[in-house]
Amino acid sequence: MQLLIDPAPPAIKWGKHSAKSFSSGECLTDADWLAITGGNSDSRQRTASVVYRLRHGGELVRLPAQIVTPKVLEAVGAAVRYLPEYNELTYAALKRMLRIMPKVPHILLCDTAFFMEMPLEASAYALSPLLRARGLKRYGDYGLTHQWAFAEAQKLLGPPVSKVISIHLGDHPNMAAVNNGRPLDTTIGFTPVEGLPSHSGCGDIDVSVVFELQAAGFSLKEINTLLSARSGFRGLTGTACSFMDLMNADTSVKKAMARKILLYDIIRYSGAFSALLGGADAILFITEEPSKCAAFIQGICSGLEFLGLRCRFPISDRAGGTLISEQDSRIKVMVLKGDIWRIMIDNSKNAVQEEII
Template identity: 25%
Template structure:
């Protein structure tokens, strides 16, 4: 048996297949892939790896939409793979769980409708996550669909860290800091705890990619994070602005900007792309070499260092620093620059280890004389989602008379 973990976006679908051992323990994936070109009118391209072999193809399966064609081909592929385990459930990454969903849930009843009410809080992700669930419900009608939330890891945030300085009436309505990238942070934290006894102390995790955030954790639990009510807050990102003086938005409104124009600016036209005017891709900016590209890189790095200082101060020091995400895992220059600017804390990294850590493996890059450990942890959100689904369904197997109540367990 296995759990199929999926992450549905606006134009792509990432998937991985995780076998289950006896007792529901989730193993590393045996199948990894991504289908791109799922925008309306697009031509889906599927890239997957199974049994050490990589495959690529253009999907020509008939269907009304690109997503439907992709799902039809994926379903056939899963049946064609020799020796692949039988799928027990589908685990979906869902960015926002709001106040109601504190842990993963089986999608049933009014769950989707409740989650749709959060679309405006994560417009780049939430609508596509939920559309993915609906499509999988149709394509795999006999499999449980499990929603796994990026916000769940941050439910341990203390009130002082989660509340904005707004009237209490708004806080009670749910206007508060939620935090995101929780599936990634869950994986990073678990991995660090396996690798180092110091991870039980004060840990700063940096998930740096097209979406970027930091998370401070003490004793393995989130206590502060840079993203807030939405996935806009905190660090500068690929196309998102990160933290912005609210007065800028008031000014733009006075200039006649409406909601949709402001939303497009903040989510799709800012960040690395907006500052550079070239690209949201850090790799392309590194290769460009222009003054505009360097300005965007410098601003991104500065924001990581600045926000790191704030989170380190909130913990009263630091024992472990971990980099992850597409930029965090592969950009050795950025890691070196961030650690150099945090050098006043006593952090030292080994240049050779840092350069070699661009390979996809767990790597310790600190020197023996460093006051803290520094790690590069390739994240695996799919494995965490699969584990969440397996745990939830295993509970139902143990107590069949309560199976129908599983969909409500994570709702408050």
């Protein structure tokens, strides 16, 4: 059995994976951690490995997948500052599980590590050397998803596919331009607040908005909450709104506006990424429920017809990938059904294989 740990503030989501079954749940950090492992020694003995997702490794965690050692644990602790709300949960889980199950392999997966190879011109902010020396740069996020998607494209579309625009559709929509498996650019910056609007984050804005709000009397803590937890789909609709809520067909004017803004931003970034790649071989859409996103994906493809896209619809929810581009399309378009558990399971194999080698 493989135990998977994914931070989802204020809780931790967990999954149990074996050849014959899968189960999942969540718990708060003050819960009985033994309950996650099954609560008895026999269950813990059946655990072959424990896999953790670290959302932001900064400059300290530079490998997408690796076996946890004391040095790696120390790096995770130091990386908490980059995204405290999420990283603190991963760090707490690591320390507890290492005590509970010290003899099994513990594998760390890091979402930002994939983007460590991003070119300087894409990762650097136009800041002074003093600020850049503090590690202020664009780190990206969801690297595990984009790395997984590129590998899936190689298997399903063939090796001629090298220049890819990868689009993750979920509560934190984001994109990456990938060339021969290496990232050229991404929509997410220092944290996931930058980039496309999300279920609660504002996305790209002029930083002067922060000064305007501070001048109006808001504290920095209040501003952080407003931009990262009260904006995005929630801010545009006036209520808590997930990505799938946004995909539901209804007549809400506010939801329609939120969809239109997200659609606009994805098309805008797709054009820019296509230029950076010198033309794309494939566009990949990654989402948990492809059929519910069909109309939205169709809108994106329609907006990119100038690139030579020709697509067919509807989209199924079958496992694996669904090729939706027509034969005469200049760019292959594929929809991948992928959830974080499958992505973690597949990525963890890399760390185990490297350890064996």
